[in-house]
């Protein structure tokens with residue numbers, strides 16, 4: 089057992105040393121062993137609607153350009169001029185077939201080739217003109233684009249393991265393809281980045297931390313029914329990925345009550361999805377899911393809204409967070425309006441929920457100054473039973489086990505998980521066309 | 528501009544638009560030595576060739592674009608009425624003229640002012656050029672003549688990335704019509720953008736002492752050049768062409 093995590097299977101108890109939240113040496117090891125060897129989310133294909141659209145993002149400290157080239161192919165480039173380093177794109181988004189470095193004026197196309205060098209006679213005929221650098225790998229699953237800086241990493245579907253099924257559950261909610269809305273929520277938290285991964289699928293804190301939000305729900309619905317938590321589950325999806333998922337009771341509980349018009353539209357939409365995907369799959373869609381894809385991608389689908397959140401560690405005690413909303417574009421005006429409202433009131437940087445999470449995490453970080461007196465955080469909840477619910481901490485332990493394997497080079501003992509209840513094992517029915525072909 | 532570039536006097540000669548509207552019109556030209564970055568077609572506002580062409584063309588030349596400029600607007604004694612189709616085929620003639628100097632359509636930017644801005648938008652639906660900018664296009668909400676209906680009725684989705692610049696107080700381009708035009712064009716396969724300058728009329732692209740007007744003219748020109756630089760395919764220098772050949776043959780080997 090390392091100095092970072094202590095597992096006692098007898099008690100049972102799972103503890104994480106607070107040093108991992110503050111120590112620059114741990115941070116440096118994470119950069120190297122986790123971030124240089126994982127698939128990391130950069131953006132969604134639908135953020136690039138047209139040829140030559142681009143967005144700029146910082147991924148694992150690297151400034152990157154995510155672009156759709158002139159031919160429509162999604163590309164990722166390092167946002168640094170191969171000449172002497174100036175940043176090529178200094179805007180968060182735009183449309184450009186050519187990017188000209190403002191330092192000495194070298195110009196590149198979005199396929200990465202240098203197209204012009206001012207006064208190039210100064211280089212002689214044998215000069216090797218450098219193109220743009222790129223991360224070792226770029227991959228995409230259901231429109232979610234990931235990069236990896238490790239040329240030897242497993243392919244993206246293998247890496248995503250069981251998380252694919254939950255990305256499918258989210259992506260299948262539109263008949264024309266889910267789309268990211270323009271605009272990014274950007275905020276920062278003075279806390280270690282791992283605290284937000286834990287928080288993103290922490291069912292236990294809902295009632296205590298989010299009193300403010302639940303009061304709003306109570307006022308709007310006449311009650312806040314959170315009994316759904318009792319039949320929810322936490323699932324280890326492999327690869328350090330985990331999800332906490334609920335039944336349709338959970339999907340109905342959050343968000344403001346829908347207007348009659350919106351209720352009607354939603355029912356019709358789900359009815360059409362049933363025709364395509366079958367009842368078992370669409371029933372599951374109606375429940376919530378909080379998914380963390382190791383190490384730093386969060387997808388939260390509370391049915392009233394779908395959030396994509398990317399966590400960028402900056403220093404041991406500071407992270408930057410970007411969040412986007414994923415929507416079915418065919419949705420009518422009323423349902424869409426209510427979805428936007430839910431998104432802002434729950435997750436908005438000035439909403440009724442996220443600021444409380446930020447406050448919680450920042451106080452954790454401040455208090456870790458006393459780690460000599462209080463070295464351990466406890467993550468044991470639900471360890472004594474194979475039935476893993478959303479109010480336990482199995483999902484976080486799953487994440488920490490992978491973290492430990494990579495950072496400390498040692499696999500921690502697994503814990504038994506009861507078989508999935510039937511509801512959560514429901515699969516997508518094969519489309520009619522595929523069945524016809526198979527005959 | 529702080530750096531004084533030598534001013535180039537464009538050569539002006541009658542050109543025949545036999546394969547276009549059939550007219551014969553004066554065309555101004557600036558041809559550059561060395562390896563120009565790209566080429567541009569400037570469509571001047573009605574009756575403004577003499578007044579405007581040299582200034583715009585010199586501005587483009589400072590950024591490495593050689594250019595041709597013309598006023599395609601129907602002249603007073605045009606009894607039959609020039610049609611939109613005529614105008615678009617006149618643009619095709621100009622694209623052809625640049626082709627004779629070795630410029631491919633992707634290496635050509637189209638910049639139109641007023642009447643020319645209207646023509647530029649129509650042409651972008653027909654041709655895949657490098658980039659196009661319409662500055663204070665006229666005839667957006669109202670018909671220019673019976674043969675030239677309002678843009679809001681005849682504009683089609685564009686194949687060339689298009690930038691439209693408007694003065695908020697331009698009575699010919701009311702905000703609601705512009706919003707409709709912008710959202711329609713947003714459905715185009717190519718990227719489009721509409722920018723409206725507050726507090727200025729339709730001649731905002733001419734510099735003036737008044738602050739908002741000065742800001743608008745400065746910004747409009749800056750945006751125009753950036754729009755072209757980001758999209759017009761640059762002509763390779765001989766050394767760059769040689770390098771491209773080397774890379775291609777290495778890829779084949």
Ligand code: FES
Nearest residue numbers: 169171172189192
């Ligand atoms: S650093 Fe980009 S051109 Fe010199």
Ligand SMILES: [Fe+2]
Nearest residue numbers: 287297441445
């Ligand atoms: Fe929370």
